[in-house]
Amino acid sequence: MEILEAAARLFAARGFHGVSIEDIGAAVGTSGPALYRHFSGKEALLSEMLLDISERLHASAAARVTAAPDAEHALDALLTGQIEFALGHPALITVHDRELGNVPEPARRQIRRLQRLYVEEWVTVLSELHPGCPPPRLRAATHAVFGLLNSTPHSAGELPPEAMAPLLRAMARAAFTEAGN
Amino acid sequence: MEILEAAARLFAARGFHGVSIEDIGAAVGTSGPALYRHFSGKEALLSEMLLDISERLHASAAARVTAAPDAEHALDALLTGQIEFALGHPALITVHDRELGNVPEPARRQIRRLQRLYVEEWVTVLSELHPGCPPPRLRAATHAVFGLLNSTPHSAGELPPEAMAPLLRAMARAAFTEAGN
DNA sequence: CGTGGATGTTAGTCATCATTAACGTAACCG
DNA sequence: CGGTTACGTTAATGATGACTAACATCCACG
Numbered sequence: 001m002e003i004l005e006a007a008a009r010l011f012a013a014r015g016f017h018g019v020s021i022e023d024i025g026a027a028v029g030t031s032g033p034a035l036y037r038h039f040s041g042k043e044a045l046l047s048e049m050l051l052d053i054s055e056r057l058h059a060s061a062a063a064r065v066t067a068a069p070d071a072e073h074a075l076d077a078l079l080t081g082q083i084e085f086a087l088g089h090p091a092l093i094t095v096h097d098r099e100l101g102n103v104p105e106p107a108r109r110q111i112r113r114l115q116r117l118y119v120e121e122w123v124t125v126l127s128e129l130h131p132g133c134p135p136p137r138l139r140a141a142t143h144a145v146f147g148l149l150n151s152t153p154h155s156a157g158e159l160p161p162e163a164m165a166p167l168l169r170a171m172a173r174a175a176f177t178e179a180g181n
Numbered sequence: 182m183e184i185l186e187a188a189a190r191l192f193a194a195r196g197f198h199g200v201s202i203e204d205i206g207a208a209v210g211t212s213g214p215a216l217y218r219h220f221s222g223k224e225a226l227l228s229e230m231l232l233d234i235s236e237r238l239h240a241s242a243a244a245r246v247t248a249a250p251d252a253e254h255a256l257d258a259l260l261t262g263q264i265e266f267a268l269g270h271p272a273l274i275t276v277h278d279r280e281l282g283n284v285p286e287p288a289r290r291q292i293r294r295l296q297r298l299y300v301e302e303w304v305t306v307l308s309e310l311h312p313g314c315p316p317p318r319l320r321a322a323t324h325a326v327f328g329l330l331n332s333t334p335h336s337a338g339e340l341p342p343e344a345m346a347p348l349l350r351a352m353a354r355a356a357f358t359e360a361g362n
Numbered sequence: 363c364g365t366g367g368a369t370g371t372t373a374g375t376c377a378t379c380a381t382t383a384a385c386g387t388a389a390c391c392g
Numbered sequence: 393c394g395g396t397t398a399c400g401t402t403a404a405t406g407a408t409g410a411c412t413a414a415c416a417t418c419c420a421c422g
Contacts, residue, residue, distance in 0.1 A: 140339040145329065151324045158317050158320050158321040164321060173359070175353070177355065
């Protein structure tokens with residue numbers, strides 16, 4: 001949806017409470033209250049947005065892992081997916097890890113669940129690659145690598161995406177390898 | 182200042198616009214407008230907060246680098262400083278890389294300047310360690326490692342700080358080494 | 363044709379704030 | 393003591409903003 005794209009850009013730039021319904025309307029060429037024909041309210045819009053992102057990330061990860069022949073390739077595929085997403089949709093990534101606190105309770109739990117499942121895809125693969133490494137350590141390492149990969153919005157423009165993607169991948173792999181010891 | 186600490190916690194949790202002056206007052210035991218005896222306004226409070234953080238980070242980095250005998254130790258010292266800060270003041274870290282957009286223009290430029298200087302401390306050290314590696318690549322790698330180190334607020338509770346600190350350090354070093362190729 | 367549903371528009375309404383005013387109080391200093 | 397300074401308090405005040413109402417339009421389908 002075009003509305004969600006525009007809202008994501010605005011939320012990423014100024015934060016959920018820093019953006020008005022009128023702002024979002026203006027960004028899609030309509031004015032303000034027209035959005036209530038599509039969303040029941042501002043919080044519902046945010047809920048739908050985060051739910052959509054979480055679902056896409058988790059579904060893509062699950063598909064990639066089951067399609068991979070072994071853990072080594074699975075990790076590569078996970079990295080590819082996350083890097084593509086981070087480079088292709090920086091606003092969505094930004095909102096995804098900043099605005100969960102503003103989602104009201106029914107949806108909040110669901111989003112957390114999907115995020116947890118996403119992390120567990122990574123941890124499962126890593127466990128196979130580094131048996132004997134305690135899962136909490138792998139979980140912490142996974143979060144750290146997410147932070148590394150999602151740094152993209154901050155370093156915008158330092159490198160072209162064609163150079164950024166392999167750099168991020170190499171750094172992430174090295175970091176994981178080191179974390180496995 | 183106790184006010185800045187409380188405000189940082191609130192801003193980190195709900196975002197600048199999600200926190201009212203009254204909220205901050207309540208968090209320090211006074212009520213609302215009393216804060217105007219200490220700050221000229223909400224934006225000024227944020228400005229002072231980010232300026233203070235940027236100054237501390239930059240000053241600490243500069244001191245550590247000049248005290249180090251060589252680039253190898255300098256990088257270690259930089260990592261130590263950033264990890265201590267990230268683990269010790271997660272709210273400050275969070276606000277520092279989320280809320281720059283809400284700082285009004287006089288202070289904004291100054292904060293950006295300090296942040297740039299901070300990054301350049303890292304890039305200078307890394308350049309010495311990896312001569313021949315183009316600075317934009319080192320800058321991008323530095324931002325990526327900041328993302329890795331600052332992931333702490335997300336993985337809160339996965340590992341105790343005594344385990345988290347060496348893990349982050351090892352991952353960051355490995356990532357930098359890989360980026361240097 | 364015409365009628366209903368989807369989608370917009372503009373003008374309220376009602377809260378929530380940031381900020382200021384007007385007014386204490388208590389310590390400190392001459 | 394008299395008065396200034398530092399710091400709080402509780403009422404305005406004035407914007408801004410989410411959401412609703414009342415009122416078009418337009419298009420599909422009978």
